[in-house]
Amino acid sequence: MIISVSGENGHDGDPVTPLEAAFAERACAQRAGTDVFIEGVNLALLGRVEQLRIRPTNASGTVDDDGPHEVRLEAADDGPWTGCTCPEGATGTFCRHAVAVALVATGSAGLAEDDEDDEDDEDDEDEDGAIEESSLFADDPVHAAMRVFLSRAPRAELVETLLDAADENDAVADALWEATVAWHGRQHGATPSA
Numbered sequence: 001m002i003i004s005v006s007g008e009n010g011h012d013g014d015p016v017t018p019l020e021a022a023f024a025e026r027a028c029a030q031r032a033g034t035d036v037f038i039e040g041v042n043l044a045l046l047g048r049v050e051q052l053r054i055r056p057t058n059a060s061g062t063v064d065d066d067g068p069h070e071v072r073l074e075a076a077d078d079g080p081w082t083g084c085t086c087p088e089g090a091t092g093t094f095c096r097h098a099v100a101v102a103l104v105a106t107g108s109a110g111l112a113e114d115d116e117d118d119e120d121d122e123d124d125e126d127e128d129g130a131i132e133e134s135s136l137f138a139d140d141p142v143h144a145a146m147r148v149f150l151s152r153a154p155r156a157e158l159v160e161t162l163l164d165a166a167d168e169n170d171a172v173a174d175a176l177w178e179a180t181v182a183w184h185g186r187q188h189g190a191t192p193s194a
Contacts, residue, residue, distance in 0.1 A: 017056040022075035023102035031080070032094045038149070040099020049104040059105035063097040071101040 029037040043049065043063055052061040058074040063084075071089070074081045082089065082098040089095040102108075150158065166173035 018075035019054070019057055019059055019073065020106045022080040023073060023106050025103065025106070025108040027080070028094070028099050028102050028108075032096070032099050036094070036096050037099055039096035040103065043096060043100035044103040049100050052101070052104060054105045059101060061101045061105070063100050065097060069097045071097045073098060073102055073105065 028040070032040060043065055048064045050062045050064060053059060058072065060070070060072045063069045063071055065086075069089070070085045072083045082092075082094055082102075084090065084095050084097045086095055086097055089098060153161070162172075162176060166176050
C-alpha cells in the first residue's frame, strides 16, 4: 500500500508508505519528547540499528544500546504502534530505541541513499531561523548530531559551551570574535568593508 502525499502545489507528491507516514520525523519527535528523541537520533546516527526489516506497514530491528533491544513498529489502522524489549518500551512508551528504528527505517536519519544533489545550506532555515526538519540529517553523522544538539540546546547552555570551546581553542575564539564583530556591525547598521 502506497500513500500519495501532495507537493507544494497539490501535485507531484512523493509516494510514501503507511510506515513512513506514521513515523515521520516530526511525529516521532512530538510523540517521544525532546530528550528521548535526541537519544534516539544519536543511536541512529551512531549506526546502532541492526537487522533492520522494512515493509510498507511495519518495521523491526535490533538496537545495540548497552545490550540488544528488539524493536517493532507498526502503522496500524488506529495509529502508530511500537514495542521494544527495553523497560520503557515494554510499558508501551515510545522509547529511544523505537525512535532510532523509525528514523532509519523511514530514511530520516540520512542513512538512505539520496538521489538529490545537496542544496545550499542557507535554504535549510525557515523565516524564523529554525532549522527545517528535512535538513537535520543532511550532513555526515557527526555534524548531524551536533546540529541536533545546537538547534535544541537551551540558549544559556549553548553560550557556555561556545565560550568554553573558545577558551580551549584559539581558532574557535577567533571565529567567534569575527562573528561577534560582524553581528555588532549589523546591529548598528554598519556595512562590511571589502
